[in-house]
Amino acid sequence: MGLKVNDLLKINDVSDLIGDFTDALWINEAVKRAPFVVVRRxxxxxxxxxxxxxxxxxxERCAATxxxxxxxxxxxxxxxxxxxxWRTNKHIRETHIFKTLEIVDSILEGYGMVWGPTGSVGFELASGIETVTDTSDLxxxxxxxxxxxxKTARDIIEELSKVTAKMDIQLETPKGSMALAEYARGNSPVLVRTFNGPKLVKNPWYEDEILEG
Structure with a gap:
């Protein structure tokens, strides 16, 4: 299906979930409120x-399939x-995140980056359910x-430094995910989160350069 990590999937109801939820009574209410789940790594x-x-x-976070x-x-x-x-979401327009999204969009668009919000911001934009608060990170x-x-990573970090909201920016490469800030330091190897756990990688774009995690 071409699913990727951080994709939000809409389901019918809690009966679609597979797992042991005996100690997570909140799940039924959460899925009833917003029938969305996120693809894990x-x-x-x-x-x-x-x-x-x-x-x-x-x-209230739980893994399932x-x-x-x-x-x-x-x-x-x-x-x-x-x-x-975010421009048509009335609630987000009233939060500090709105201005941050506008600035980030302008900067990353200038670099031709394909990007998107995840976490509470992405969840609200996809589901329409209010999840962003005054303390939410982007x-x-x-x-x-x-x-x-x-160099490009460093330039992006420098431009994004004008944003006052706390942000967590991840690069999704063919090998997995790594923090943009860590990659921008230029140190090698870099820690990449893969489907098989964290690995030290010399170059996140070449298959033959993975070290042991």
Missing amino acids: APLINDVVPVGIRGTNRS ILCSSIVANIMPEQLTEGKL DIIIRAESFLSV
Whole structure:
């Protein structure tokens, strides 16, 4: 299906979830409120998709799986950016995140970056359910399918320093995810989160340069 980590998947209801939820009574209410789950960084085997469920606070997070046949819709973070959906979201327009999104969009668009919000911001934009608060950070992924130079990464970090909101920016490369700030330091190897756990990688764009994690 071409699913990627951080994609938001709409499902029908809690019966689509596979897992042991005996100690997570909040799940039923959370899925009823917003029937969306997020694709986790784990292998997709036999059409079984690893997903995460989020509740109303940080302590309410749970791993599960679903079948591909249970997916009603797939919303990628970059689709939220392409449509600039924060401009039509009344609640987000009233938060500090709105101005941050506008600035980040302008900067990354100037570099031709394919990017999108994840976390609470991405969840609200996709689901329409208010999850952004006055203390929310802005989590971002940049789809870096082809090589990104350390200099460009540093330039982006420097321009984004004008943003006052706290941000977590991840580069999604063919090998996995790494922090933009860490890559921008220019140190090698760099720690990359892969489907098989964290690995030290000399170059996140070449298959033959993975060291032991």
